[in-house]
Amino acid sequence: MPALDELDQEFTKAWADPEFVAEYHRLLAEFVGRETPLTHLARLSEVTGYHVCAKREDLNHTGAHKINNALGQALLAKRMGKKRIIAETGAGQHGVATATVCALFGLECDVYMGEEDTVRQRLNVFRMQLMGARVIPVTSGTRTLKDALNEAMRDWVSNVRTTHYIIGTAAGPHPYPHMVREFHRVIGEETRRQYLERYQTLPDYGIACIGGGSNAIGFFYGFLNDPSVKLVGVEAGGEGVATGHHAAPLTAGSPGVLHGSYSYMMQDADGQVVPTHSISAGLDYPGVGAEHSYLKDQGRVQYEAADDAEVLKAFTDLSRLEGIIPAFETAHAFVPLFHPGRFEPGSRIVVNLSGRGDKDMERAAQLLNLGAD
Numbered sequence: 001m002p003a004l005d006e007l008d009q010e011f012t013k014a015w016a017d018p019e020f021v022a023e024y025h026r027l028l029a030e031f032v033g034r035e036t037p038l039t040h041l042a043r044l045s046e047v048t049g050y051h052v053c054a055k056r057e058d059l060n061h062t063g064a065h066k067i068n069n070a071l072g073q074a075l076l077a078k079r080m081g082k083k084r085i086i087a088e089t090g091a092g093q094h095g096v097a098t099a100t101v102c103a104l105f106g107l108e109c110d111v112y113m114g115e116e117d118t119v120r121q122r123l124n125v126f127r128m129q130l131m132g133a134r135v136i137p138v139t140s141g142t143r144t145l146k147d148a149l150n151e152a153m154r155d156w157v158s159n160v161r162t163t164h165y166i167i168g169t170a171a172g173p174h175p176y177p178h179m180v181r182e183f184h185r186v187i188g189e190e191t192r193r194q195y196l197e198r199y200q201t202l203p204d205y206g207i208a209c210i211g212g213g214s215n216a217i218g219f220f221y222g223f224l225n226d227p228s229v230k231l232v233g234v235e236a237g238g239e240g241v242a243t244g245h246h247a248a249p250l251t252a253g254s255p256g257v258l259h260g261s262y263s264y265m266m267q268d269a270d271g272q273v274v275p276t277h278s279i280s281a282g283l284d285y286p287g288v289g290a291e292h293s294y295l296k297d298q299g300r301v302q303y304e305a306a307d308d309a310e311v312l313k314a315f316t317d318l319s320r321l322e323g324i325i326p327a328f329e330t331a332h333a334f335v336p337l338f339h340p341g342r343f344e345p346g347s348r349i350v351v352n353l354s355g356r357g358d359k360d361m362e363r364a365a366q367l368l369n370l371g372a373d
Ligand SMILES: *Cc1c(COP(=O)(O)O)cnc(C)c1O
Pocket: 064, 065, 066, 093, 094, 168, 169, 170, 209, 210, 211, 212, 213, 214, 215, 216, 282, 283, 327, 329, 330, 354, 355, 356
């Protein structure tokens, strides 16, 4: 608790300091490449009968939204005088974003990664190592993201004097869900401004995919006070929510305690965490940020799930129709567009295109039988 209290105080002070905020925005522009474009998806619009735009977080440095948060937290760590950074990673995207900002600031970097994921995502392991990070394979539990998070928390409580722990999503104990949302707010704020400037109106719908919930909460936050903008969060339906093999705690979980927060999660009758399944390692997490649980209970955001098979089809369709290869995670957010009658014809829709699909090409090639004849 003292570590979390200290972090809460330091973040609150930093976020109220115009110099800190200016430095964060300077690096978002110079290093990350913000602001990201809002792209009208003309062919997808024609096929679906909606007016569809995408917020292009895939065009950020390192290929996804995650760098917004990694950069903000690394700046905070520097301000707090911490010389060492640790992080957990699933698909490796957050590990790469963290290794990147550590190289930028000359901070020592250790990344915990489930052993299973170090094999599935070899290229990201190489990227992290190239930038000077140490990748520590985690062999406990299911050897995936949840276990990596456990190990990182253990490390943090033992080394808190020298070390800052950069959590990669808007989940875990306070102040993380709050702080991570603040570092991703820029997504929704840019989108709202860009949309109004171009179309002189707001969209009818905003859609985002949900793992722990960071890209979604940053995107939704720009529109929470606009009741006419309906918000939709898409979780990982895996083999189908009815099969039990999924990662959709908001759609099919129940309230419980995981990693220091009370939120919807996937658990059995005894409160034990049940294994998750998803085509995308980045959504393969049994919990979700507490603010999403609140927005679900409040009814402000509607949450639903997309199955692996539908996701693979949306991944292919977006690639062929628009020349944009999304991450598997991101492809979830496009699935509702292909459900006939899901939205009123002609609806104006913005999808948060959270990341690009380079990291998923090997798996996609296997699943889709790609390759020269
Ligand atoms: C990690 C990741 C996600 C899922 O994480 P959230 O915290 O829910 O945003 C989604 N999309 C991409 C591209 C990712 O890399």
